[in-house]
Amino acid sequence: MKFLLIHVSKDSLGTALQAALKVISANSSSRVLSGILIQAQTQGLILTASNIRMTIEYKLPVKKDSMIVHKTGEIIVPARYFYEIIRKLDPGPIRLEIGETLILNIQSGNTQFRLCVLDVVEFPRIQYIDHPNTQRINMKNTLLKRIFKRVVFAVSSSETRPVLTGVSLQIDNQSIRVVATDGIRLAQHVVESVEDYGAIPLNVVIPGSTLEDLLKILNDDADSSTELEIGPKQIRFTSNGLRVQSALLEGTYPSIDNLIPQVSLSEVIVKTDLLLHVVERISILAGESVTLSVLPSHTLSLVSKTAEVGDVKEEIAMEQLDGEQFRVSFNGKYFRDILRVMDSENLRIRFAGKERPLVIQPVDASSSTLFLITPMRTQD
Amino acid sequence: MKFLLIHVSKDSLGTALQAALKVISANSSSRVLSGILIQAQTQGLILTASNIRMTIEYKLPVKKDSMIVHKTGEIIVPARYFYEIIRKLDPGPIRLEIGETLILNIQSGNTQFRLCVLDVVEFPRIQYIDHPNTQRINMKNTLLKRIFKRVVFAVSSSETRPVLTGVSLQIDNQSIRVVATDGIRLAQHVVESVEDYGAIPLNVVIPGSTLEDLLKILNDDADSSTELEIGPKQIRFTSNGLRVQSALLEGTYPSIDNLIPQVSLSEVIVKTDLLLHVVERISILAGESVTLSVLPSHTLSLVSKTAEVGDVKEEIAMEQLDGEQFRVSFNGKYFRDILRVMDSENLRIRFAGKERPLVIQPVDASSSTLFLITPMRTQD
Known part of the structure; x- marks a missing residue:
């Protein structure tokens, strides 16, 4: 034609x-x-x-x-x-x-x-078949971008458990919850539902790469919004003249609630930009592991060693320390990724024991963002 | 130590x-x-x-x-x-x-x-052996950068004739002349000597890659200058705390004087930025060859064809035409490189026949820059 x-x-x-x-x-x-x-x-x-x-x-x-x-x-x-x-x-x-x-x-x-040019052959087109179970949700672009941006970096890049390459989206009458994890780090963001999103609770997994593209394409205008149409196997985003359709990931997203430590042995509060700056610097040596130690006199020490290259030691002041001193090692680049999406002035690190994940949260009453990072086992 | x-x-x-x-x-x-x-x-x-x-x-x-x-x-x-x-x-x-x-x-x-770190072993160091035939020349950084920038892009990237991977520098009492060519295109820039650079005429070939690095490192301050020390096998540039030493290329640089057509059949003058803009655009299709035709009514046409991709045709107004109409084909990317270093408002294209190189020059009495581009043979 x-x-x-x-x-x-x-x-x-x-x-x-x-x-x-x-x-x-x-x-x-x-x-x-x-x-x-x-x-x-x-x-x-x-x-x-x-x-x-x-x-x-x-x-x-x-x-x-x-x-x-x-x-x-x-x-x-x-x-x-x-x-x-x-x-x-x-x-x-x-x-x-x-x-x-x-x-x-x-x-x-x-x-x-x-x-x-090419003649029009079997080009994949967006199918407008309305499945009876399709749900429609309308969301401000600013909200949509904010919630997915905070977690999408934490999806798995390995195809061994395909469901982990996606972001879990759960919506019910009370809240919208997004979660991403690759097994070592986890990011979760929960916002209260300001609108009634319909009777059926929603629980789907959206491919991380789809969301990354979407975050780049959607505009940031305060008054722009996107309609999400979610069927059993597909999700469609429509905003102004733009329409993006993607397959959903199949499989059950793992339950994460029992991963989050409820009780802490200690809590540290530090300035986010100060810590990020230091972590960016110690990542230069490309060492996988960073050891974080709480020292007396309100000092946080970060140490990273890389065989045959060298090591680095940084000390920064803490804003607050509750509980005992501790020392824990984890992947420095993963820690840096978390700090990069943190938009509060101060952040809280909760330590619940050597075998439990470290909890990192913004110090901001209105936010319910939470990051976990699983420690590495070390000799000492 | x-x-x-x-x-x-x-x-x-x-x-x-x-x-x-x-x-x-x-x-x-x-x-x-x-x-x-x-x-x-x-x-x-x-x-x-x-x-x-x-x-x-x-x-x-x-x-x-x-x-x-x-x-x-x-x-x-x-x-x-x-x-x-x-x-x-x-x-x-x-x-x-x-x-x-x-x-x-x-x-x-x-x-x-x-x-x-490593212990100091056989690290190459700059040797300060003064050869009796070493010549010393002092040049403003602005002049040095300007003359080499105009020609260095035209050096050969092929090692089949190593001497062509360098820029020929000739200095005598009257002038400084730099030339680069890869056999298809040629760039020459001549400036009158404002200073006496010593009795011995100088004729050396400097590796193009050395000059490219040097152009990036040397500062542009109006009052900075560089000392060139040229021995039989090496060249050394010294400017403030910086010293760069490079081997010179061996071999005789080909004589280029008989390549430059002395008589033209026609001459065209066009606006440089207009032509560059058009040539950048027609280079999109990645076709090697561009055909330039002088049409009646002061119009210059450029056509480029690429098999299985498509073709493009552009027309721009000429400022002036002396002589007969002509049509010639050449490498579009080479032509673009020439236009990119041209800093005059208008440029002159001289045509001396289908078998002779096209001459491209800035229309600027004070400048003596000259570019050649060898036409491609075409069927018509």
């Missing part, structure tokens, strides 16, 4: 392409999946890009001056070339036309590109 | 390390050559880094507050780790100390790194 002819402004098309490109794998061997499906319909232009895991769709509705469809039609364009061409064109209207051959004419001012 | 003890400010050491790092190859398999030689002498600190091709030396003279040598000594530090550590330390004085073992203590505030 060819014979497409449209006029579109460089800016609108550029924005849409930028979002679509996010899901296209740079080293996809499929010519179809390295392409973007372009559909010119009477209502407007739809761009669709996909990889095995997720599909993204961006709609540019017909708009006087910036988006005019003269002839409907659809084709697949090579994504990188098409994006680079549009990006480098002078600002202003662009004319896209396809005739009887598989050549797309791209015209702007005195510039004329003719790009080889 | 160990037992070094110094105090140095973070800023001074950081600047010196940044320069030294430029010559260290990221994938050097030699532990010695991935290191930086640190020498604490009574006059100050000397950092030396080297690869097979060139050696760089940076001197930090003793200075109250920012550079104090308590104990002299020398060691080799692992370059990347040492640089990253210094970079991430808090601002202020740093204490470097080495005792009886090969461990360097790096102390700053409450931070203490202990870094494994």
